[in-house]
Amino acid sequence: MDKRQIKTRAAIYRAFGECLKEAPYSEITVEDILKRSSVSRSTFYAHFKTKDDMVDSLIENIFHHVFSHALHQESTHDFSNESVLDYPHLFTHVLYHLRDEQELISVLLQSACRDRILEKLRVNILPLVSRCVKDDVFPKKDVPEQMQIRHIAESFIVLVNYWFEQGCDTSPEETTQRFFALV
Numbered sequence: 001m002d003k004r005q006i007k008t009r010a011a012i013y014r015a016f017g018e019c020l021k022e023a024p025y026s027e028i029t030v031e032d033i034l035k036r037s038s039v040s041r042s043t044f045y046a047h048f049k050t051k052d053d054m055v056d057s058l059i060e061n062i063f064h065h066v067f068s069h070a071l072h073q074e075s076t077h078d079f080s081n082e083s084v085l086d087y088p089h090l091f092t093h094v095l096y097h098l099r100d101e102q103e104l105i106s107v108l109l110q111s112a113c114r115d116r117i118l119e120k121l122r123v124n125i126l127p128l129v130s131r132c133v134k135d136d137v138f139p140k141k142d143v144p145e146q147m148q149i150r151h152i153a154e155s156f157i158v159l160v161n162y163w164f165e166q167g168c169d170t171s172p173e174e175t176t177q178r179f180f181a182l183v
Helices: 003-022 030-037 041-047 051-066 087-100 102-109 114-134 145-165 172-182
Strands: none
Touching: 003 030, 003 041, 003 051, 003 102, 030 041, 030 051, 041 051, 051 087, 051 102, 051 114, 087 102, 087 114, 087 145, 087 172, 102 114, 102 145, 114 145, 145 172
């Protein structure tokens, strides 16, 4: 995707987030998004088929960034010297990226998009949790491995949801410690 397309999508996503702060998802129209974004109707439809398609793309965009496998220095954190096998740092890294998108994720979690964003979080966190369980990062339980994986993944989702309800009031490091204490 070229820079112009990225800029256009960012304007649409930002405008949608602003609309979502003021109205329920069901009441937001493509026209509302277009007015706030200064994007033409034809440009919107060149990128997205529907408002739902735009929301799915927005959520995918958030989680693509959140779950990128690159551990490099960023403006809010630096994990560039960490090992990809240091699982607590990977969870902390995910939390930093979620917090970087706090404003948008918060409004999505408070909207009709809630289930969609939580499902996308679930899909993306399951492989990390699965690797942790297979590498004995969490204490073994006398339950089937897939049950433990699902339990830990759901615990992470509950923790993230709670963290956002509290305004991300604790650091990603402290939140990761709480997560590991829970599971």
